[in-house]
Amino acid sequence: MSDWLIYRGAGAPHDGIEQLPPPPPWRDFDGGPPVAPPAALDHASERRLGVQRREASYHRPGETERELVNAALYLRRPLLVTGAPGSGKSTLAHSVAYELGLGRVLNWSIVSRSSLRDGLYEYDAIGRLQDLQIARAAQPQPGPGPAEGRPRTPDEPGGGIGRYIRLGPLGTALLPAAKPRVLLVDELDKSDIDLPNDLLNVLEEGEFRIPELERLAGSAPEVPVLSDDGGQVTVRDGRVRCRAFPFIVLTSNGERDFPAPLLRRCIHLNIPTPDKERLADMVRAHFGESAAADYEPLIDRFLDREPGDVRAVDQLLNAIHLTQKAGWADEDEEETRRRLTAELLRPLDRTR
Known part of the structure; x- marks a missing residue:
């Protein structure tokens, strides 16, 4: 290097x-x-x-x-x-x-x-004004007589x-x-x-x-x-x-x-748009060393798109996380996994 x-x-x-x-x-x-x-x-x-x-x-x-x-x-x-x-x-x-x-x-x-x-x-002018008004209201009111020695209204309460x-x-x-x-x-x-x-x-x-x-x-x-x-x-x-x-x-x-x-x-x-190698590295970073091989079909499916389709890497990571945590192992759950994966990997610029 x-x-x-x-x-x-x-x-x-x-x-x-x-x-x-x-x-x-x-x-x-x-x-x-x-x-x-x-x-x-x-x-x-x-x-x-x-x-x-x-x-x-x-x-x-x-x-x-x-x-x-x-x-x-x-x-x-x-x-x-x-x-x-x-x-x-x-x-x-x-x-x-x-x-x-x-x-x-x-x-x-x-x-x-x-x-x-x-x-x-940011300058909180309203908060400053409110604090000043509260401080002034808390001061004893001057009585009749000479002004000398009367409490002075604070100019800037609470540290300026x-x-x-x-x-x-x-x-x-x-x-x-x-x-x-x-x-x-x-x-x-x-x-x-x-x-x-x-x-x-x-x-x-x-x-x-x-x-x-x-x-x-x-x-x-x-x-x-x-x-x-x-x-x-x-x-x-x-x-x-x-x-x-x-x-x-x-x-x-x-x-x-x-x-x-x-x-x-x-x-x-x-x-540039991430290729398979870079996507595999991202998957390893979040899910562990073996995850890229375990979820290679999902990575391939993410990359399999029509020209112009827009997908974000977040969609792939979401699909992998859901597959990992949901534990779809039975044949009866395979349809659920397939359907939800398709929804999660739907191109962002394509309407339903």
């Missing part, structure tokens, strides 16, 4: 990220000071990679996938991953995080209502404005970490027409501003806020700027085209 590969796609953790060369001068960011390392890989990654973490070794990307992942790491550019549903686009982000020891994957699932602000941070601000997945990924965070922006093609363009400046500059904190920078230059990881981080002067540009995976099912300025800022990887 070539020595230049940081991510090797072997499914075994290693410290190769320490050998990542410095970024290009135009992608060198100076945010700081560094925040604490993220939490370890969470249950979401374990579900993606297999029931047992050692089984991540079955998720072997092809040569082109490995090379383009490493190109994105070297160049500090987002990776735009396209492919059919269930081809392993999202799993790639979890595989990189696991192998390179980059901690929990930050996940931003895109819907039609998603905006750039959703990914950067920071308790009402929480960084989103993208905002957390842009914190000044010593090592790149892994951010999965899932199904970007589900967004409205504006979001891809709105992302351009943030992806190029590696920073964003929080106006609610910028206005307080003179009196409160450092404000603790919550991150998407659930812990507290400090925002200085109302600005978040990365140090190590995050490894960002933007996934798309190909339902729309993206603007050329976004494509220019990304490395594009198209994952």
